[in-house]
Amino acid sequence: MHVVINDQKYALAEEATVKDALQLLNMTEEGLAVAVNYAVIPKNNWPVHALSDGDVVMLVMATQGG
Template sequence: MDITVNQQHYQLHAPCSVEQMLSFVHAPAQGIAVAINQTIITKADWPLHALKHGDQVMLIKATQGG
């Protein structure tokens, strides 16, 4: 299964959840938002939301400032 995370291609050998994908791509689970195919996935849904072949994932890091 192929997915794209922040414009980088990854090949996953088994279906996985958003939470599992974050570990696979070594992304921190704190201070980020996740959008899949331009739809925000709430953090509560990360363990349940299964990724599909061809999904476009965007990880958005929170920053401070004004």
């Protein structure tokens, strides 16, 4: 299946979850927020939230600054 993550298209296994997508991108979970199709996914649901073909995933990393 294909999903769009931060405006880039990626191929994932048919049973991929949010956590699988993060592992593919080597993303750290600390300070990260995830939305799928504009709905925020709680961190404790990442391992079980299944992705579907065509999903739009947005990853937002908290940063320091002012």
